[in-house]
Amino acid sequence: MASIAIPTVDLTPFTSPSSASETQLQAAKQLVQACHSLGFVKITGHGFTKEEVDHAFAWSNRLFDLALEDKMKAPHPAGPVPHRGYSAIGVEKIYSREDVGDYAGSEKKGEEEERLRGVRDYKESYEIGSEQDDQMPNIWLPDDVLPGFRSEMTLLYERLAGVGRMVLGAIGVGLELGPEEMDELMKFSSASHSQLRLLHYPAIGKEKLETELLSRLPAHNDWSAFTMLIQDSNGGLELRDPSSQEFVRAVPEEGALILNIGDMLQRFTNDYFISALHRVSVPNPDSVPSSGIPARYSIPFFVNPPPSLDIATLPRFVTAEMPVKYEPVRYEDYSALVSKYQYQYQGGKE
Ligand SMILES: O=C(O)CCC(=O)C(=O)O
Numbered sequence: 541m542a543s544i545a546i547p548t549v550d551l552t553p554f555t556s557p558s559s560a561s562e563t564q565l566q567a568a569k570q571l572v573q574a575c576h577s578l579g580f581v582k583i584t585g586h587g588f589t590k591e592e593v594d595h596a597f598a599w600s601n602r603l604f605d606l607a608l609e610d611k612m613k614a615p616h617p618a619g620p621v622p623h624r625g626y627s628a629i630g631v632e633k634i635y636s637r638e639d640v641g642d643y644a645g646s647e648k649k650g651e652e653e654e655r656l657r658g659v660r661d662y663k664e665s666y667e668i669g670s671e672q673d674d675q676m677p678n679i680w681l682p683d684d685v686l687p688g689f690r691s692e693m694t695l696l697y698e699r700l701a702g703v704g705r706m707v708l709g710a711i712g713v714g715l716e717l718g719p720e721e722m723d724e725l726m727k728f729s730s731a732s733h734s735q736l737r738l739l740h741y742p743a744i745g746k747e748k749l750e751t752e753l754l755s756r757l758p759a760h761n762d763w764s765a766f767t768m769l770i771q772d773s774n775g776g777l778e779l780r781d782p783s784s785q786e787f788v789r790a791v792p793e794e795g796a797l798i799l800n801i802g803d804m805l806q807r808f809t810n811d812y813f814i815s816a817l818h819r820v821s822v823p824n825p826d827s828v829p830s831s832g833i834p835a836r837y838s839i840p841f842f843v844n845p846p847p848s849l850d851i852a853t854l855p856r857f858v859t860a861e862m863p864v865k866y867e868p869v870r871y872e873d874y875s876a877l878v879s880k881y882q883y884q885y886q887g888g889k890e
């Protein structure tokens with residue numbers, strides 16, 4: 541599989557106080573260009589330090605190292621809502637909207653699901669929202685199970701929400717929005733409705749790879765405004781290159797956060813920005829050394845609008861050549877519709 545040079549954009553002009561607006565504009569335009577051509581970009585100069593990355597992964601390790609019965613003291617409820625708490629291995633659906641989309645409503649849909657049912661989800665995750673989100677309150681472990689986890693995750697959420705606002709502002713600068721348009725754009729980053737996700741894809745031995753059908757994360761689009769991903773050095777994330785339609789590797793780069801555009805900014809910009817399809821795949825066993833594949837840890841932060849926001853396309857992106865493609869949609873309606881593709885439903889009901 542090919543690797544693609546995902547552009548790296550240095551946002552230092554937005555994080556160091558003395559930067560001239562000229563240098564800000566230059567960096568912001570590079571950012572916008574990458575969101576336009578690929579929907580994926582690596583950002584550096586974001587201010588989230590290596591120490592902070594290591595600290596976040598250390599907490600993620602502590603969490604996933606707990607015994608299953610302890611992790612199950614903060615269970616993600618069956619079904620996609622609320623999107624909070626711990627999901628054990630095997631809980632998420634292994635097919636995505638992309639897999640069944642073409643067959644929705646037809647008999648083929650059943651067949652396709654049946655085929656995919658032989659595949660087993662092989663990851664665990666923990667979802668965290670804002671402590672200020674009354675609609676979707678957090679589900680925490682009892683404090684004695686992992687003392688400090690709640691306060692550390694709350695700090696991490698707030699820290700990444702701040703980075704997200706800075707990045708969104710930079711996108712607005714790069715698009716050269718006027719003040720009112722900038723206000724509209726900034727609504728896409730709600731301090732209390734974004735989401736932090738800790739992910740652990742366990743190591744897989746070669747024999748297991750040869751004998752079982754396992755899935756890490758099926759191809760999907762994020763339904764955020766955009767997502768910022770902290771990933772370890774083991775790799776595994778792939779995105780579909782919009783020009784070749786081939787999946788290509790997003791090779792990890794130390795210090796860089798991966799930013800990918802979600803459906804909300806794609807709609808806002810009338811497809812000027814691309815919500816890129818991405819996945820974490822399991823390699824063909826023949827290409828894997830006898831030691832198998834190592835564990836992967838990643839931490840996506842989904843920058844989301846508030847649930848009540850009507851997501852409408854900004855008029856500047858609608859022209860005679862590019863008529864409006866999307867009807868306005870309330871964010872909570874959209875996310876409810878797409879998130880149902882994510883979880884297995886208990887008791888066979890759907
Ligand atoms: O683990 C990764 O690298 C990707 C995570 C992701 O795409 C998601 O959680 O939406």
Ligand SMILES: [Fe+2]
Pocket residue numbers: 760761762767818
């Ligand atoms: Fe994603």
